[in-house]
Amino acid sequence: MKKVLIALDYDPAAQxxxxxxxxxxKSMEADVFLLHVISDPVYYSSPEYSPIMGFSGYMDTTxxxxxxxxxxxxxSQHYLDKTKLHLGDxxxxxxxxxxxxxxxxxxxxxxxxxxxxxxxxxxxxxRWLEDILLGSVxxxxxxHSAIPLFIIPTKKHx
Numbered sequence: 001m002k003k004v005l006i007a008l009d010y011d012p013a014a015q016x017x018x019x020x021x022x023x024x025x026k027s028m029e030a031d032v033f034l035l036h037v038i039s040d041p042v043y044y045s046s047p048e049y050s051p052i053m054g055f056s057g058y059m060d061t062t063x064x065x066x067x068x069x070x071x072x073x074x075x076s077q078h079y080l081d082k083t084k085l086h087l088g089d090x091x092x093x094x095x096x097x098x099x100x101x102x103x104x105x106x107x108x109x110x111x112x113x114x115x116x117x118x119x120x121x122x123x124x125x126x127r128w129l130e131d132i133l134l135g136s137v138x139x140x141x142x143x144h145s146a147i148p149l150f151i152i153p154t155k156k157h158x
Contacts, residue, residue: 001028001030001117001118002028002029002030002031002117003030003031003033003114003115003116003117003118004021004024004025004028004030004031004032004033004116004117004118004119004120005033005035005107005110005111005114005116005118005119005120006018006021006022006025006032006033006034006035006120007035007036007037007107007119007120007121008034008035008036008079008080008083008122009036009103009122010036010079011122011154013122013154014083014122015083015086016122016152016154017120017121017122017152017154018034018083018086018087019087020120020152021120021150021152022087022089022092024118024120024150025118025120026089030117030118031091031093032087032089032091032092032093033092033093033094033095033114033116034080034083034084034092034093034094034095035094035095035096035097035107035110036076036079036080036095036096036097037096037097037098037099037103037106037107037110038069038072038073038076038096038097038098038099039099039103069098073096073098076096077094077096080094080095080096081094095110095114097109097110103137104137104138104140104141104144107119107121107137107141108141108144108145108147111145111147112147116147117147117148118147118148118149118150119141119145119147119148119149119150120149120150120151120152121137121138121141121149121150121151121152122138122151122152122153122154123136123138123151123152123153123154138151
């Protein structure tokens with residue numbers, strides 16, 4: 001396996017997903033692609049959405065306009081660049097794509113386009129009822145992917 005796609009969201013657990021996925025890729029001597037899918041700017045401005053996460057906590061988003069796609073792309077690219085720097089490999093490729101709210105489909109399309117051989121994802125382990133009602137990106141990718149998945153549990157244990 002020579003290409004590993006690591007899909008990252010802005011959840012604080014994304015650092016663990018990036019680190020474990022990177023370790024997996026390096027053990028196989030594979031190329032690494034970091035992916036973030038952006039959604040409609042309204043999603044990021046809702047009261048339920050937390051600020052953009054970075055590896056040292058919340059990113060200073062004052063330099064980015066998060067109410068439009070270009071601003072979100074810039075903030076997302078900055079986030080992936082910080083991740084790449086954290087992992088310490090200048091050969092990592094970063095990709096920001098616009099999703100139509102269907103994150104799973106955007107991840108699958110990107111993986112197919114790159115000819116990725118493994119997709120690394122985090123699973124937030126939310127309650128089963130939420131997954132049934134809201135759907136889960138990881139679960140949807142699991143159902144529709146022909147590419148092997150490496151799923152990293154990110155649920156916080158009490």
